[in-house]
Amino acid sequence: MLFRSLAQAPARGIVESPCPPPDPAAAARLAPVDEIFMTPAASPEAFQKAFEAWQASLPKPAPGEAEAARARDWPQLCRYKADNAALPKGERPRAVLMGDSITDNWVRGDAAFFTNGVIGRGIGGQTSPQMLARFRQDVVALRPRVVHIMAGTNDIAGNTGPTTVADFQSNILAMIDLARANDIAVVLAGIPPSRKFSWRPDLDPRPQIAQLNAWLRNVAFNNGYVWVDYSTVLADADGGLRANLSNDGVHPNRVGYARMRPLTERAITEALERATASAGARPSVTRREDLFASVEIGRAHV
Numbered sequence: 001m002l003f004r005s006l007a008q009a010p011a012r013g014i015v016e017s018p019c020p021p022p023d024p025a026a027a028a029r030l031a032p033v034d035e036i037f038m039t040p041a042a043s044p045e046a047f048q049k050a051f052e053a054w055q056a057s058l059p060k061p062a063p064g065e066a067e068a069a070r071a072r073d074w075p076q077l078c079r080y081k082a083d084n085a086a087l088p089k090g091e092r093p094r095a096v097l098m099g100d101s102i103t104d105n106w107v108r109g110d111a112a113f114f115t116n117g118v119i120g121r122g123i124g125g126q127t128s129p130q131m132l133a134r135f136r137q138d139v140v141a142l143r144p145r146v147v148h149i150m151a152g153t154n155d156i157a158g159n160t161g162p163t164t165v166a167d168f169q170s171n172i173l174a175m176i177d178l179a180r181a182n183d184i185a186v187v188l189a190g191i192p193p194s195r196k197f198s199w200r201p202d203l204d205p206r207p208q209i210a211q212l213n214a215w216l217r218n219v220a221f222n223n224g225y226v227w228v229d230y231s232t233v234l235a236d237a238d239g240g241l242r243a244n245l246s247n248d249g250v251h252p253n254r255v256g257y258a259r260m261r262p263l264t265e266r267a268i269t270e271a272l273e274r275a276t277a278s279a280g281a282r283p284s285v286t287r288r289e290d291l292f293a294s295v296e297i298g299r300a301h302v
Contacts, residue, residue: 019078029058037247038109038254047247075133076123084142093117095146095187095268096139098175100126100154102192102251109257118268119144127154127163128171135175140182146271147179148228148264150189152216153250156208157200169215176225185271186225187264188216193231194250195240206239224274228267233259 032054041047087093094117097103103122107114114120121138123130128151139147154160155168172188179186190213194205213229220227234256236242241249245256252260 018073019081022082032057033105034108037105037251040244040253040255041247044243044247044249051248075130076126077134077137079123080121080134080138084138087119087142091117093119093142093144094272095119095148096121096142096144097148097150097264098122098131098135098139099148099150099189100124100131102153103150105251106257106260109252109254110261113257113261113264117144125154125159126151127160128152128168128175129160129163132171132174135178139175140178140184143182144184145275146185146187146268147175148187148189148268149175150191152191152209152212153194153197153205156191156205156212157197157203165211165215168212172216172219176219176223185275186220187267187271188220188225188227189267190216190227190229190231192250192252193235193239193241195238196249198248198250210239226267226271226274228263230260230263233263 032050036047036050036054041050096119097106099122101122101124103120104124106122107120119142123134131149131151149172151172152168155163176186176188191209193209197203197205213231217227217229219225234241234245234252241252241256243249245252245259247253
């Protein structure tokens with residue numbers, strides 16, 4: 001996926017402060033992303049032209065710079081280290097959203113959602129092992145009441161190399177274990193629909209998305225976690241991301257995120273209700289009917 005940080009000067013071994021100072025030019029470089037990805041494009045061709053022009057405007061990295069940056073901070077722990085330290089102490093945040101660029105971009109697409117104790121901790125391009133490596137820092141240490149985990153797009157794409165379904169499953173289960181051991185309720189999100197990844201044009205991801213989502217759904221239902229399936233509001237009849245909800249077929253635009261938000265808010269509320277219910281309690285019949293009705297409402301938007 002997109003928006004990896006540019007490489008910085010290296011730090012070796014165990015040091016007091018391994019992260020580089022903030023890059024004052026980073027915000028200006030990323031500013032066009034809001035328009036390119038979040039505002040619905042006139043056509044896929046118009047989006048591609050704007051995206052390529054933005055890429056051409058970026059500074060060219062030195063040979064080997066990207067590889068060196070990954071070696072220095074493979075899980076990108078530095079991305080949110082300062083932001084985490086600046087969070088107010090006291091009351092627990094309502095929820096942390098852990099994920100890849102689909103979660104990362106969400107803050108751009110719907111900034112108002114990330115208020116009142118909802119915190120975004122997505123990083124573009126990341127796979128589930130990278131999320132697991134930073135889960136304690138970017139989720140557990142923040143003490144949220146709920147964590148929303150959405151991962152898998154980049155595992156399917158092979159962003160960090162070959163992997164297996166079992167490896168993906170182990171990473172998800174390890175994040176769940178960390179959350180539950182620290183009194184954090186879990187929302188498991190399905191991998192959003194897509195028929196093609198621009199950076200892996202040889203791959204049709206739909207069969208693997210379906211396979212991993214079936215497993216994620218079963219884990220949620222069999223263990224009392226909350227399941228949220230964004231395909232009910234994002235997918236087209238062919239299993240891809242609807243053209244009016246995304247400019248590139250992978251990342252939702254503002255309209256797509258607006259469709260996702262009610263499902264997310266409902267899932268977080270349900271997770272909080274389950275966490276505060278008596279041990280072993282199940283949602284009431286009325287509540288379960290409401291949840292099923294929400295899925296039908298989502299499908300009505302397709």
